[in-house]
Amino acid sequence: MDNSYSQVVAQPKIRWLINKTSEDWINLAISNPKEILLDHAHCERKAAGVALQLMFRYVSEPGLSEVLSPLAREELEHFERVLSILNARGHKLQKLASPPYGSILAKNICKDEPRRMLDSFLVAGLIEARSHERMRLLSVHSPDVELRNLYADLLKSEARHFGIYWKLADERFDRNTITTRLEALARVESDALLEMHPEARMHS
Amino acid sequence: MDNSYSQVVAQPKIRWLINKTSEDWINLAISNPKEILLDHAHCERKAAGVALQLMFRYVSEPGLSEVLSPLAREELEHFERVLSILNARGHKLQKLASPPYGSILAKNICKDEPRRMLDSFLVAGLIEARSHERMRLLSVHSPDVELRNLYADLLKSEARHFGIYWKLADERFDRNTITTRLEALARVESDALLEMHPEARMHS
Numbered sequence: 368m369d370n371s372y373s374q375v376v377a378q379p380k381i382r383w384l385i386n387k388t389s390e391d392w393i394n395l396a397i398s399n400p401k402e403i404l405l406d407h408a409h410c411e412r413k414a415a416g417v418a419l420q421l422m423f424r425y426v427s428e429p430g431l432s433e434v435l436s437p438l439a440r441e442e443l444e445h446f447e448r449v450l451s452i453l454n455a456r457g458h459k460l461q462k463l464a465s466p467p468y469g470s471i472l473a474k475n476i477c478k479d480e481p482r483r484m485l486d487s488f489l490v491a492g493l494i495e496a497r498s499h500e501r502m503r504l505l506s507v508h509s510p511d512v513e514l515r516n517l518y519a520d521l522l523k524s525e526a527r528h529f530g531i532y533w534k535l536a537d538e539r540f541d542r543n544t545i546t547t548r549l550e551a552l553a554r555v556e557s558d559a560l561l562e563m564h565p566e567a568r569m570h571s
Numbered sequence: 572m573d574n575s576y577s578q579v580v581a582q583p584k585i586r587w588l589i590n591k592t593s594e595d596w597i598n599l600a601i602s603n604p605k606e607i608l609l610d611h612a613h614c615e616r617k618a619a620g621v622a623l624q625l626m627f628r629y630v631s632e633p634g635l636s637e638v639l640s641p642l643a644r645e646e647l648e649h650f651e652r653v654l655s656i657l658n659a660r661g662h663k664l665q666k667l668a669s670p671p672y673g674s675i676l677a678k679n680i681c682k683d684e685p686r687r688m689l690d691s692f693l694v695a696g697l698i699e700a701r702s703h704e705r706m707r708l709l710s711v712h713s714p715d716v717e718l719r720n721l722y723a724d725l726l727k728s729e730a731r732h733f734g735i736y737w738k739l740a741d742e743r744f745d746r747n748t749i750t751t752r753l754e755a756l757a758r759v760e761s762d763a764l765l766e767m768h769p770e771a772r773m774h775s
Contacts, residue, residue, distance in 0.1 A: 412626060412636075415643075419620055427665045432616075433658075436651050439619075440644045447640050454637075461631045 383496035383529060383549070386557040392571060393508050396501070399567030400511055404453055405463055406568045410498060411446035413469075414528075415439045417491055425484065430538065434531055441528075445521055452517065466564035466571050469494070475555045482548075485540050489549050492532030493556045494570075499525035501569055587700035587733060587753070590761040596775060597712050600705070603771030604715055608657055609667050610772045614702060615650035617673075618732075619643045621695055629688065634742065638735055645732075649725055656721065670768035670775050673698070679759045686752075689744050693753050696736030697760045698774070703729035705773055 396403050418439035422432045450460060472493065476486040499522050506518035536545050564571035600607050622643035626636045654664060676697065680690040703726050710722035740749050768775035 409630075412623075412640075416623055416627065419616075419623060422616060423620065426613075427663065429663060432650070432654060432664060436616075436647045436654075440647045443640045443644050446636070450636060450640075459631065459633060460636060 383493055383553060384500055384557065385553050386560065388497075388501055388504060388560070389563065391563055392501070392560075393504050395563070395567050395571060396505060396569075397509050400509070400514060401456075401458055402463070402567040403505070403569065404449060404456075404514070405458065405461065408446055408449040408453060408460060409463060409465075410569050411442050411449060414491075414495070415442035415446065418442065421487060421491075428484075431535065434535065438528060438531055441524055445524070448517070448521075452513065463568070464566070466566065466568045468559050468564070468568075468570035471559040472552070472556060475552060481540075485536055485545065485548060486552065488532045488536040489545070489552050490556075492529040492536075493552060495525055495529035495532065497556065497560075498569060499529065587697055587757060588704055588761065589757050590764065592701075592705055592708060592764070593767065595767055596705070596764075597708050599767070599771050599775060600709060600773075601713050604713070604718060605660075605662055606667070606771040607709070607773065608653060608660075608718070609662065609665065612650055612653040612657060612664060613667060613669075614773050615646050615653060618695075618699070619646035619650065622646065625691060625695075632688075635739065638739065642732060642735055645728055649728070652721070652725075656717065667772075668770070670770065670772045672763050672768070672772075672774035675763040676756070676760060679756060685744075689740055689749065689752060690756065692736045692740040693749070693756050694760075696733040696740075697756060699729055699733035699736065701760065701764075702773060703733065 418435040422435050422439075425431050453460060472490045476490055477483050502518040502522040502525060506515050506522060509515045509518065560570070622639040626639050626643075629635050657664060676694045680694055681687050706722040706726040706729060710719050710726060713719045713722065764774070
C-alpha cells in the first residue's frame with residue numbers, strides 16, 4: 368500500500384459540517400435498522416464508485432490513483448462487511464430510492480476544470496464527514512450491539528477518508544480557494560438535510 | 572471474505588480461447604515493456620470498473636456482489652502493484668489509446684436481458700482468460716526478472732477470475748445456452764486479435 372494512503376493525514380481544524388445531525392434523524396435511524404443497513408451498503412458501494420470514477424476522469428493526475436485505489440478497496444471491504452450482516456439477517460441487497468442529498472450536492476459541483484476537480488474532492492469529503500458523524504451517533508445510540516460494533520469499527524476509516532479528500536485538494540489548490548469553496552459547499556450540504564427526508568437513510 | 576469467492580472454482584474443461592497468441596505479439600510486448608506495463612495498469616483498473624459496473628447494474632441479483640466486490644478489490648490491488656513499478660521506474664500513469672479489442676467485444680454483447688447478463692459474464696471471462704494467457708507468456712519470455720515475477724504472481728489470480736465469471740454464468744443459465752454463446756463470443760475474441768494492433772498493448 369502506498370505510504371501516502373496509510374499515513375495519518377494532518378489537516379487544519381476544518382469545519383466540514385455546519386449543522387449537527389438532529390435527534391429526529393437518530394430516532395428515525397435506530398427505529399429502522401434494516402433500511403439503514405441496506406442504505407449503508409449502497410453508500411459504501413457508491414463511495415467506491417466515486418473513487419474509481421475520479422481515477423478514470425483524472426487518469427494522468429500524479430499521486431491521485433495512488434490514494435484513491437486503496438480508498439476504493441477499503442469502501443468495498445466495508446460494503447462486504449455490511450452485506451454479510453444483511454445476509455446473516457436474511458435481508459437481501461435490493462434497490463432503495465435515494466434521498467435527494469447526493470443529487471443536490473452533485474448539482475453544485477462546478478462543470479469547468481480545474482474547479483470541477485476541487486469541488487469533487489470537497490463534495491466527496493463532505494459526504495464522508497457526514498457519514499462519519501452519523502456512524503458515530505449510531506455506534507453510541509443503536510440498541511443493537513452488533514450494529515454498534517459495526518459502526519464503531521467503520522468510523523475509524525471514514526475519518527481517514529475525508530482527510531484523504533482534504534489532502535488531495537490541499538496538494539493542488541491554494542488554501543483560500545479551498546476554504547471559500549468548502550464553506551459554500553458545506554452550506555449546501557447542511558441545508559440539504561434541514562428538511563429531513565421521511566424515509567430512513569444514512570443521509571435523510 | 573465470502574467463501575464463494577475464495578473457494579476453488581470447479582469448471583468443466585472450457586476452451587475460452589480459440590486461437591493462441593502469436594509469437595509476433597510476444598516479440599512486440601517484450602520489446603515495449605513500458606507500454607505493456609502502462610496498458611496493464613489500465614487493464615486492471617478497467618477490470619475493477621467492469622466488476623463494479625455489474626454490481627451497480629444487477630444490484631438486486633443474489634450472490635453477485637458477494638463475488639464481484641472481492642474481485643474488484645483484487646484488480647485494484649494488482650493495479651496498485653503495477654503502478655508502484657511504474658512509479659519506481661520513473662514512468663507516469665498516462666492515457667494510452669486503446670486497441671480495438673475491448674470495443675469489438677462490447678459491441679457483441681446482446682442489448683436485451685437476460686442475455687445481456689450472460690454475455691457480460693462471458694466477455695469479462697474471455698478478457699480475463701486472454702490476459703491470463705498473455706501474462707503467462709510474459710512470465711516466461713520477458714527478459715526483465717522483475718516483470719517475469721510480476722506476471723507469474725498475478726496470473727494465479729487471473730485464472731481464478733475467469734473461473735468466477737464462469738460460475739456466475741453457470742449458476743444462472745443452462746449449460747447449452749452458455750456453451751453456444753461462449754463459442755460465438757470466443758470466435759469474436761480470437762478474430763479481434765487476428766490482425767495484430769501495431770501498438771504494444773496487452774490485447775494488441
